[in-house]
Amino acid sequence: MPLAACSKSPRPRVEELPMLRTNLLTALLIALSAVAAPRLAAAQDGQDGDEMTFEADDGQRLPPSKTLQRAIKLYEKGDYYSASIEFYKVVNGETEDDAANKQRAEFFVGKTLYQMGYYAAALAYFDRIVQAGAAHRYHGATLKWLAALSRVLPETSGILERIGSYDVSALDEPIMESVRDELYYLLGRHFYRQGDFDQAISLFTQVSRESPFFIKAKFFEGVTYVRKYQGKPALDAFKEILAIAQERPKQYSADDIEKFEELANLQMARIFYSTQQYDLSIKYYEKLDQRSPDWLKSLFEASWAYFMKQINSKALGNIHTLNAPYFENEFFPESILLKAVIYYKYCLYDRALEAVAEYNTQYGPLRKNLKDILSKYEDNAEFYGYAKKILAGKAGLDPATQRLVSSVLGDRTLKKTYAWVDELDKELKDFEKADKAWRTTAIAAEVLQELTVQKSLAEADAGRLSRERIERLNKELTELSRDGRKIRIEVLNARAGQISAEARGTRISGDAKPEPILVDDEHFMWKFNGEYWKDELGFYRFRIQSKCPKKGAK
Known part of the structure; x- marks a missing residue:
């Protein structure tokens, strides 16, 4: 029976049985999607020197046409719609402007569309300059505007790939002074995604500590070291974030400090778990509280650490929390089978079989429903429309399937992909609202x-x-169902006395004392009566007594 220890202020594989190991490295990499660049209001014009090029003017450029001069004046006055029409005439060859002035007009079209709020269209224009490379007089200056676009477009727009096409030396130019740290960070993200980890780390470490991008770069530095399987420098990077969280320097936003502090604690917990330092792993998992979006994930992963430490009263308590009705939209199917494995180790075979049956009852029918969903709409664009219906609760699915599928479609990485579609849809709607004359x-x-x-x-x-x-x-x-069947066979064999010497050695002896449940002055304890309370979540403990033979017995 679980016991609940209520606090005044709630804080926030193994053996021969099929091991349901949490892939902590994969979990760490998934966390990267939690660090998407926030969408900010459109930057105001006035990027000093943004028309500068990295090459000296050779003096051969002809004076701009009257059309180009008029376009620039309209832009400077903020009449972007009229300016866009005039700039386009120059780009389209309707004036006598030479190639240099056409490039200038092309650059201004990108800037003008940005100011009009057509960010995707602006990116397309700037991409022409990116593709032209150094042959375009405004190739260098465009990088600064790509940085501005990165603040309003999700990375699924391809913005990082455009930024990543530039040589790192471009950041040394004086024009990049105001965005240099931001671009070090963005270029680091690009090289990380390309798998060039050494270059990514080199860029992340060049971000100034005085920059608001430092804390983000430091986090990705740590993550990149994890990808390189270098735990110590990864831990050093995450510890620096925790130090920043204590100091709370003014250059970092409160939201960034809180977010990256939680992520750093979570990643440190995973690193210590992967190195079998379970006490330290538990310490950092427990630093996340109920307010954190990763709190339930931390409870689940900590359950494995407690299991490895044979603190199964806490492991079972965490699993009990994960399956509370408050979290019906969250799914941790592996936790149910972990519960079965724990009961198996205590020779509580009936309870182990009940746990396997619980998994099959809850998730068996859902597998068929998932196959039915996947069989719909071979066309990916149509499937996207169907996915949006699922998220809106309008796909006609039963409640359990609806919640399960919505939980994976709510994945942070997938949200960024949806955000790109939403941005394009928004710009198309803005287009329909634009002046009729301009639309022609x-x-x-x-x-x-x-x-x-x-x-x-x-x-x-x-x-x-x-x-x-x-x-x-x-x-x-499907894999967990297969594991569940293997666990059931092992339990049935053990109950029949058919158990290997190796498996026998992993059991909790019948003369082992139950784990003590300690209660401090700020908590009190009572038996769980079937009703969940929010201030109890995360504090459940199970008093569990082994039914296995005592030491020395067969």
């Missing part, structure tokens, strides 16, 4: 075409990733 222009037609094509591609990509998430969930449940 050539530049408007090009913007509409670009947004329409990009949205179509983004929807297909979002549908593909949605399908992959559900396929992965189905595969995981």
Whole structure:
């Protein structure tokens, strides 16, 4: 029977049985999606020197046409719609401007679309300059505007790939002074995604401690060392974040400090778990409290650490919390089978079988439903539309399937992919609200075409990733069902006395004393009566007595 210790202020594989190991490295990498760059308000114009190039003017550029001069004046006055029409005339060859002035106009079209709020269209124009490379006079200056776009576009827009096309030496130019630290961070993210970990670390470590991007870069530095299987420098990076959280310097936002402090604690817990330092792992898991979006995840992963320490009263208590009705939209199927393994070790065979049956009852029917979902809509864009219906609760699914699928479609990485579709959809709606006269222009037609094509591609990509998430969930449940069958066979064999010497050695002896449940002055304890209270969550303990033979007995 679980016991609840109520606090005034709630704080927030193994053996021969099929091991249901949590892949902590994978979990660490998934956490990266939690660090998406926040969407900020559009930056105001006035990027000093943003028209500068990295090459000296050779003096051969002809004076700008009257059209280009008029366009620049309209831009400076903030009449971006009119400016876009005039700039486009220059780009489209309708004036006598030379190639250098056409490049200038092309650069201004990107800037103008940015100011109009058509960020995706602006990215497409700047991408032309990126693709032209050093041959374009405004290639260097464009990098600064890509940094600005990175603040308003999700990384699934391809913004990091554009930034990553630049040589690192471009950041040494004086024009980059105001965005240099930000670009070190963004370039580091790009090289991390490309698997060039040494280059990524080199860039992350160049971000100034006075920059608001330092704490983000430090986190990714730690994560990159994890990918390199270098635990000590990873821990050093995460510890520096914890030190910042204590000092709370003014250059970092309170939200960033709180977010990265929680992530650092979680990653340190995982590193210590992976190195079998379970006491330290538990210490850092327990630093996350109920307010953290990763609190339930930390409870589940800590359950494995407690299990490895044979503190199973706490492991079972955590599992009890995970399956509380407050968290019906969260799913930890592996926790049920971990409960079965624990009961097996205590020779509580009936309870072990009950746990396996609980898993089969809860997740068996859901596997069939997942297959039915995956069989719908071969076209990825159509599947995206179906996924959106699921998230909106309008797909006609039963409540359990609805909650389960929504939980994986709510994945942070997938949310960023959906955010790109939403951005394109928003810009298309803004286009429909724009002045009718402007919508009849050539530049408007090009913007509409670009947004329409990009949205179509983004929807297909979002549908593909949605399908992959559900396929992965189905595969995981299938593997866990297979593990459940193996556990059931082992339990039945053990109950019949058919148990290997190795498995016998992992059992908890019948003369082992039950784990003590200690209560300090700030807590009190009572038996769980079937009713959950929020201030009890995370504090449940199970008093468990082994039924295995005593030492020396067969």
